[in-house]
Amino acid sequence: MVGRASGLPGPLQSALERGMRAIEDASLLDRVNGPLAEAVRKVAEKQPRIADVLHGVPVGHPLHPAMVLVPVGTWTSAAVLDLVPRTGPAVPVLIATGVLSAGPAAAAGLVDWAELHPQQQRVGLVHAVSNTAGLALYTASLVARLRGHGATGRALSYAGFGAVMAGGFLGGHLSYRQAAGANHVEDVPHIVPPGWHDLCAIDDLPEGRPVRRLVGEAPVVAVRRGKAIDVLADKCSHLSGPLHEGRVHDVDGEACITCPWHGSTFRLDDGDVVAGPATAPQPSFDVRVDAGRVQVRLPGAG
């Protein structure tokens, strides 16, 4: 008999799987998600630089996971200190720090969430509701403690801690199982063989229009502009959108390609992110032309 890899009792593991699948399939949640995501996207379109900072574009990594460390860390510390007698104002200070830092962390999560697939947004909504309940309980706990109701404050804190842990579990599912926020081109250097590869005849590349080609098993997008030829991985690093269906245009005088799914924009020259929601760059191939044939090589492949 084959053992369970998770180590969880079978019924618990099955219940968790069923529960998560039920949330992913709960299309009823789309009645909230659709208008809410559209409203968030409209605000983000008006403030694209702020939206990119919240996505984490300047640091090349999603910002939300780093920002949740403050509320989760302070509230976890408060939960431990609540077991210790006579800690003075330490616990209320920790809870207040968590409450104040929750807003920016939520804002970063919200702009990411608005650019996800429906199944991811459903899990994301329940994650947000759970964390909002945690925030409300911690706020109520703080008020109770400041009014001298320590026992009530502690009870509310532990209820909040439970809600935030449930939210964390859902966030883990969203990131690891559903790959929201993950780099969707991490595999490319592993599936492209090292060295130079024949791509196509130079005459097969239309002027200024992106086309899809294969390098081994890896799809790439090639763009020819006069004598310049740029080749990037075709799968968008955000959520695997097809870049060859995207738009080639100039941004601040540099040629870029914009993903048709959520508008991430990458510099053709080197694959760097010019605009989010993507935070990871596109793998960029070296290109040379030999006897009318375009050849490509991915630095670091293999």
Ligand code: FES
């Ligand atoms: S898949 Fe989302 S921007 Fe490309």
